[in-house]
Amino acid sequence: MSAAPDTVLFVCTTCRRPTGAADGGYDEPGPALAEALGARLDGSGVTIAPMQCLSACKRPCAVALKAPGKWTYVVGDLDGVEHLDDVVAAARLYHASADGIVPWRERPLPFRKGVVARVPPLPGADRSTPETRS
Amino acid sequence: MSAAPDTVLFVCTTCRRPTGAADGGYDEPGPALAEALGARLDGSGVTIAPMQCLSACKRPCAVALKAPGKWTYVVGDLDGVEHLDDVVAAARLYHASADGIVPWRERPLPFRKGVVARVPPLPGADRSTPETRS
Numbered sequence A, B: 001m002s003a004a005p006d007t008v009l010f011v012c013t014t015c016r017r018p019t020g021a022a023d024g025g026y027d028e029p030g031p032a033l034a035e036a037l038g039a040r041l042d043g044s045g046v047t048i049a050p051m052q053c054l055s056a057c058k059r060p061c062a063v064a065l066k067a068p069g070k071w072t073y074v075v076g077d078l079d080g081v082e083h084l085d086d087v088v089a090a091a092r093l094y095h096a097s098a099d100g101i102v103p104w105r106e107r108p109l110p111f112r113k114g115v116v117a118r119v120p121p122l123p124g125a126d127r128s129t130p131e132t133r134s
Helices: A030-040 A084-096 B030-040 B084-096
Strands: A007-012 A046-051 A063-066 A072-075 A115-119 B007-012 B046-051 B063-066 B072-075 B115-119
Touching: A007 A030, A007 A084, A030 A046, A030 A084, A046 A084, A063 A084, A063 B115, A072 B115, A115 B063, A115 B072, A115 B115, B007 B030, B007 B084, B030 B046, B030 B084, B046 B084, B063 B084
Parallel strands: A007 A046, B007 B046
Antiparallel strands: A007 A063, A063 A072, A072 A115, B007 B063, B063 B072, B072 B115
């Protein structure tokens, strides 16, 4: 019986962020952000899951917080260096929350301004994972 | 033992869509869209769930398709009348899909252009609901 991770932080690894250069260049901050988050959140109960494309391409770099029975949040407009502490803090707050909804005033600023979408848990879903219920 | 619904179509009931009038007016197409979808999808295996705010406020009107073990899709820029058939078709295709990913060419046009975000299923989640496993 293997327990599924309680909270998963998906990090889009294909987000392209325009650099503003005249040549139309871009960078892809996702992979480095995922690696940095993995180091920072080790042992926290939050598992980092690098993922190709969260379809929030207009809002790079994007991440999503998801856990059984909680609201899912997709957040974009993130800078992998400038906002690293904010993502770590937001992930810990989400993980500690009962329903995935972190009170507005407690959220790091990028998680107030950068919300791309949120989706409720499925009706009838509880906070256990299928693995821990079987 | 009660079975949770297999596919849920969340419909944002608080999306405000600017009417373009000089007075800055808006309409709220979500409630009517949810009601129309309920009639059209009755018995399809897709349950309509009106929901206050999916936090996709810049992309009214927004809906989200979610099912156990499948990718979740949030889609916006929807007109409750013009796109009603498209939403019905997309919900049926999503419900019939194995993983929630409907091939691009099969998707109704608003579900190609209007994707706000998508989120993978949790690692280890299968396609059963907690209720049907217990």
